[in-house]
Amino acid sequence: MSLAMYRIWVDEQPLDSVLPMLSGVAEIVGPGADLRELSLCDGALDPGARWDAARMDRAGRLQVISRIGVGYDNIDVAAATARGIQVCYTPHGPTISTAEHAIALIFAAAKTVCYADRDVRAGRWHRAFRTVKGMELRGRVLGLVGAGRIGSEVARVMQAVGMRVQVYDPGLSEERARQAGLEWVSSLELLLSAADVVSLHAPATAETRHLINSARLAWMKPGAILVNTARGALVDEHALADALKNGHLAAAGLDVFEREPTESGNPLLDLENVVLTDHIASHTWAGHHRLYEMAVTHLLQVLRGEQPDCPLNSV
Numbered sequence: 001m002s003l004a005m006y007r008i009w010v011d012e013q014p015l016d017s018v019l020p021m022l023s024g025v026a027e028i029v030g031p032g033a034d035l036r037e038l039s040l041c042d043g044a045l046d047p048g049a050r051w052d053a054a055r056m057d058r059a060g061r062l063q064v065i066s067r068i069g070v071g072y073d074n075i076d077v078a079a080a081t082a083r084g085i086q087v088c089y090t091p092h093g094p095t096i097s098t099a100e101h102a103i104a105l106i107f108a109a110a111k112t113v114c115y116a117d118r119d120v121r122a123g124r125w126h127r128a129f130r131t132v133k134g135m136e137l138r139g140r141v142l143g144l145v146g147a148g149r150i151g152s153e154v155a156r157v158m159q160a161v162g163m164r165v166q167v168y169d170p171g172l173s174e175e176r177a178r179q180a181g182l183e184w185v186s187s188l189e190l191l192l193s194a195a196d197v198v199s200l201h202a203p204a205t206a207e208t209r210h211l212i213n214s215a216r217l218a219w220m221k222p223g224a225i226l227v228n229t230a231r232g233a234l235v236d237e238h239a240l241a242d243a244l245k246n247g248h249l250a251a252a253g254l255d256v257f258e259r260e261p262t263e264s265g266n267p268l269l270d271l272e273n274v275v276l277t278d279h280i281a282s283h284t285w286a287g288h289h290r291l292y293e294m295a296v297t298h299l300l301q302v303l304r305g306e307q308p309d310c311p312l313n314s315v
Contacts, residue, residue, distance in 0.1 A: 006303050009038055009059070012047040012068075018292045025300065038062075043299045045292075046075065053079040064302035067312075068295040069282075070094060071231065073204055077313050087312040088298035090291050092149060097287030099153035101280070102199055102229040105253025106142075106158070108275045109225045110135040110197065112251070115272050135196065135225065135250065138162030143195025145211070146230070147172050147182060151201035155182055166191055192219040197227065204231035214239035223250045229281045232257040241267035244274060255281045 008022065010030040022028065029037050035058060043064045044051075051065055056079055065075060067089040080087045108114055111134040119126065142158050144151045147167040155165045159181065166183040168191040177184035185191045188211075192198060198220065202208050212226065213236045220226070226249060228235055237258055243249045245267075253275040254268065260279055268274050282291065298308040 006042045007037075007040055008299065009033070009041040009044040009062075010047075011049040012045075014045060014296070015289060015292045017289050018296050021293070021296045021300070026303075043303055045295055045299060048074050051075040051080070053083075056080060056083050056085060059085075064088065064299055064308075066295045066299035066302075066308075068093075068291050071204070072312060075312075081313040081315060084315050086302045086308065086315050088295070088302070088308045088310050089312055090294040090298070091310055093291035093294050094282030094287050095149045095153055097284040098229055098281040099150045099157070100284075101255060101277070101282075102150070102154050102201075102227055102253075103157055105227045105229065105255065105275055105277070106137070106197055106199065106225065109227065109251035109253040109273075110137055112273075114275050118272065135223075137197070140164070140196040141166055141194055143168070143185075143191040143198045144182075144201060145169070145188065145191065145198065146201035146203075147177070147180070148201060150229070151199070152180065154199055154201070155180070163197075166194060188216065189219050192216055193221065195224060196221060197225045199227040200230045200234050202230055202234060204233040209233050210236040210239075212236065212240065214242070217243045217248065220249065222248055225249065225251045225253070227253040229255045232260065237266060237268055241271065244268075244271050249273075251275070255279055 006026040007029050008026045010028055012031055029041055038059045040061060041059060042061055043066065044062060046065050046067045048069060051074060053076055062085050064086040065080060067075060070089060070091050072089050075087055077087050138161060140163050142163040142165045144155060144165060144167045147169045159165055164183065166185050167177055168185050168188050174184040202211065211234045217239055240252060244252060251273045255277045256279055298310060301308045
């Protein structure tokens with residue numbers, strides 16, 4: 001079959017910047033196409049749509065699902081493997097943008113930026129030195145839960161700021177941490193009890209659901225800051241809201257939530273010491289293009305019979 005005859009299913013319009021990669025190579029089907037068209041598609045570019053066994057069964061010709069992103073909990077990888085469908089993802093695409101966003105949340109929370117912004121707009125001016133106090137970060141301890149690509153980039157930048165960086169990551173050896181210039185700690189409890197700022201960079205799994213719960217929040221230092229740009233399921237939001245309301249934690253910065261879009265009843269929405277963004281950490285032009293470019297590359301690699309750079313399964 002000629003590559004020009006391949007049909008690519010999309011649930012979201014691809015970026016204009018990657019369309020030349022597909023021009024003359026494949027026909028784009030969607031977004032909004034009749035699901036019956038799925039049975040005639042050879043590959044799919046996935047922006048986060050649900051790919052379960054039932055949907056895959058409607059796609060008898062499908063060879064590859066190329067995820068435009070790092071998280072892939074929307075895809076039943078086992079079901080894809082059973083049907084001979086290659087699944088790929090783009091783990092390197094959002095690294096820089098997401099790390100920069102985590103750093104932005106650290107600074108915004110530590111320097112009470114959003115709190116002060118709201119007050120200025122409301123006509124309140126903090127003339128007295130004692131009224132609002134931020135945290136000076138130099139010399140403080142940054143605790144990373146996970147030190148993969150994004151966590152390591154956060155560490156590199158914050159070390160330049162002057163923070164000591166400790167890391168808890170069951171997949172990282174003490175020797176590798178030392179080589180990266182990081183202080184390795186053996187348990188989550190030790191990390192949480194030592195860190196002034198905790199930044200989460202772990203995947204969402206059954207084991208990490210509510211990794212940060214009321215008991216572990218209690219381990220954190222009084223006045224500490226929690227930042228999450230990883231997955232909303234890592235944090236028990238009601239427990240976090242309690243810790244912020246009772247003053248145990250000084251602030252939090254969150255880009256991800258247990259339910260997205262977050263619901264109006266979420267207690268975090270009513271707190272002034274929380275900086276909230278709507279899962280936009282990777283949403284820069286450069287980061288978005290990189291994600292799409294990598295996803296298209298992986299898709300075409302599979303259709304050409306090549307080994308993709310970032311597979312999630314073996315078929």
